[in-house]
Amino acid sequence: MGVSLKDIALRAGVSLATVSNVVNGYRPVGEATRVRVQQAIDELGYVPNLSARHLRSGRTGIIALAIPELDNPYFAELAGYAIREARSLGYTLLLEYTDSDRATELTLAEGNRSQIIDGLILSPVQLTRADVLARRSTTPLVLIGENVAEVPHDHIAIDNVAASHVAVQHLVSLGRRRIAFLGAHADTVRQPSRLRLRGYQEALATAGLPVEESLIGTASRFGRLDGLTAMRGMLARAEPPDAVFAYNDLIALGAMRAVTEAGLRIPEDIAVIGFDDIEEGRFSNPTLTTIAPDKERIGRVAVGSLIARVEGNAAEPGEVQPSFRLVTRESTLGRFTPAPPSR
Amino acid sequence: MGVSLKDIALRAGVSLATVSNVVNGYRPVGEATRVRVQQAIDELGYVPNLSARHLRSGRTGIIALAIPELDNPYFAELAGYAIREARSLGYTLLLEYTDSDRATELTLAEGNRSQIIDGLILSPVQLTRADVLARRSTTPLVLIGENVAEVPHDHIAIDNVAASHVAVQHLVSLGRRRIAFLGAHADTVRQPSRLRLRGYQEALATAGLPVEESLIGTASRFGRLDGLTAMRGMLARAEPPDAVFAYNDLIALGAMRAVTEAGLRIPEDIAVIGFDDIEEGRFSNPTLTTIAPDKERIGRVAVGSLIARVEGNAAEPGEVQPSFRLVTRESTLGRFTPAPPSR
Known part of the structure; x- marks a missing residue:
């Protein structure tokens, strides 16, 4: 197995968690500590790699979120919440772009990335319920958005x-x-x-x-x-x-x-x-x-459900319906009264 | 090797390129053709996989673009061009988010994804020139943006x-x-x-x-x-x-x-x-x-240079300086004269 993260922790005189944070980039680490860990890494000749935890389990520690639109900030904001949640659970989330294309959605749902990802969160546009029911891939799948419902996968959408x-x-x-x-x-x-x-x-x-x-x-x-x-x-x-x-x-x-x-x-x-x-x-x-x-809830629940399924801790798949609220601003309530220039 | 894409093409009576498009989702395929190809896939028991071309070469056919900000449309627009260019060259581009974090940038530059990606395009914020010069990973790397220059890697930034x-x-x-x-x-x-x-x-x-x-x-x-x-x-x-x-x-x-x-x-x-x-x-x-x-040029050149390097067709690394232009609109030239409502 060569050099382990524990060897580095011992040599640098820091905790295993700190080494993991430096190596995997999960959390920021103070510069002085980072330098000490990096020195230990260099001295021991450790090559950063998929973390031992994931290797032991046969997993990659990587999940994907496939979104239909890149130019819609809604998906970027949702992805931000999902990425943070994945990090806090020790996973990396990569973004994949489907361009609302049916063939791409089918290919992803069919698990063509299964060697490199542990699971997939998909926001489908053209995929149908029948497509999902006919799916043969066993890679864990979570669906978000309104296009596909009543399938044996976790599904998250507002009303x-x-x-x-x-x-x-x-x-x-x-x-x-x-x-x-x-x-x-x-x-x-x-x-x-x-x-x-x-x-x-x-x-x-x-x-x-x-x-x-x-x-x-x-x-x-x-x-x-x-x-x-x-x-x-x-x-x-x-x-x-x-x-x-x-x-x-x-x-x-x-x-x-x-x-x-x-x-x-x-x-x-x-x-x-x-x-x-x-x-x-x-x-x-x-x-x-x-x-x-509630974009934060959608992102967090999607990631949480997927990782629970990846790690074999999930119950029966279910439907989750996050909340929404009305936010009133000037476009319906009227413009502010301009304040006189403050001089 | 089991069933090949060629077997499917023969059975479905379509070209190999069409099968590849269905399987890999590179390009849209007409619904009737797609159904015919899918039937052949089902009948032959083919499981979609990394394409044979990439497997033969020891590559995954996947490259990554690591961006510092998710909530800035500049990067989403740039990523859109990069994704399209990668697809047209037969690769998939996945997006990774660094949150401008130094540890994450270092980890990525050091090649911790090298098992799953053939190469990395990085838009660094905190990574220094010294970090890049000290890099040991051999995974091809292309840098975009102004933070790191004069390194032995392709580098793309405007003036x-x-x-x-x-x-x-x-x-x-x-x-x-x-x-x-x-x-x-x-x-x-x-x-x-x-x-x-x-x-x-x-x-x-x-x-x-x-x-x-x-x-x-x-x-x-x-x-x-x-x-x-x-x-x-x-x-x-x-x-x-x-x-x-x-x-x-x-x-x-x-x-x-x-x-x-x-x-x-x-x-x-x-x-x-x-x-x-x-x-x-x-x-x-x-x-x-x-x-x-010129975001399109930045995205296309970054992907093109990286893939050339992945496939061993690249010359010495170089600096590319895409152009820019001034686009004048109302915020400096003045508002339009309101047209009378057209009725």
Whole structure:
């Protein structure tokens, strides 16, 4: 086996945990200590390697999180929580990008990385329940998001219909009556879009408001440009909306730009609410009202469930439904009153 | 060896490339074809695996890109280009997150993932030139960004001093005289911040303007909140600036929020320019003038150089300096004239 971490700890006069932190980079170590450990490593000729613990178990200590969009901060924020949780449990989490591509999702689900990862967290877009049921790979799999449910794997997703209800009810409570939905998707496989549209329709019905087809804007993707384009189209119509519920914050931010470009005021002329609570919406002009899913819980539970399964400590797979909350900001409640310049 | 991709291609009546695309998820494949290939896979009992090509060569077909910040879209955009380039060359690129942590950077540079990756692209923050020179791992390494240079590895970075010159000159050309820099870093190890500050100082000197310490705002991190905080502090002073050159777009966007909150106008009272050209700045109110590094070139060259080295086709390591350009938008040139609502 050559030099062990324990040999290094003895030579450097530090704890095994400290050596492990230096070697595996799990936690920061003070510079003086790090130098002492590195000296011991150099003197003993130790080559950093997968940690002994993982080697003994036949595991690599690496898990993967496969996300469909790189340019959506929602997934970057979620990944941040997942990476921190994995580190605290002694694992490394690597990110894989599927680009919402069905073949890539299938390949990953089928375990083509099984030599290098102990388990996979997948946020599928095009994968179907039937695909997951037909899966033959035995690599532990956790699913996040709304596209695939009722499968024998841990599955984590918020209640999208209920969250959309809350968003639309907020607009109704502010007296808005012509409420648009931006981000319907022609491809009905896209569950989140379908569920949020359903929540929108149900909330309008509850409020006694009609569902007008002309107030439902479709998008093929879910970025800022899609929001800008859809909103421009809607503003060109005879009677524009007085409020917008956007599928996500990126679409909402694009829509806000279109409203501002058209010389209209937010929220006086058109109120806007998004979904995801990405950081950008806390700094935009105006700041963006949104639905905030508990991203930290989603990331932590996904990693915790996966590692429990990897280590054989998991019970039956189950569904976890993290909470969400409404975060009200200027895009629905109105702009701050400008303070006089402080001089 | 069991069933080969060629066996599957013969059975499904498609090309080997098509089978490879289905199995490895490199490129989308039509649904009918995919089903035919999947049937052949099922009938022959093939288990998807690392591709035969990589197995023969002793390689895994996987490379890693280690980035210091997950919440900065600059790195997500760069990673997007790198991932696409890797796919087009038949490799998978996985993302690793260092959190700007020295121990993590050292561990990665020392090759602790060498069993599972063929090579590493690293964007270091705290790693020093000495660390890289002392490296013993033989796993191919490519460095991006400004922190480490003049090492026997391919290194890719734009000319930060020159780019900062261009940014400040743009503000000078608009008649601004009290130009602030936001995002100086107390830790002088942070090269990019130091280089951009130097470019700022040199450009002021060239324009015959004094460098005022009160117009240099420090930040410990480089996010929107840091920009907001630094700008609020500067606006509380006796004589605020008439323009801001921000270390990056995130700081610029935070600063714009502070200016708007204070009831001041952009650019009439304070013009703002950022650095990175992240997508957000094309949709913000106002849109953000910025320096646009050629991210596509950085991502593609990093991957191309690394894979050439992995496959033994690389010449001596070299320095590559991708170009940059000034992108002018509303935050310095002024807001659009609001069009009358189109009805």
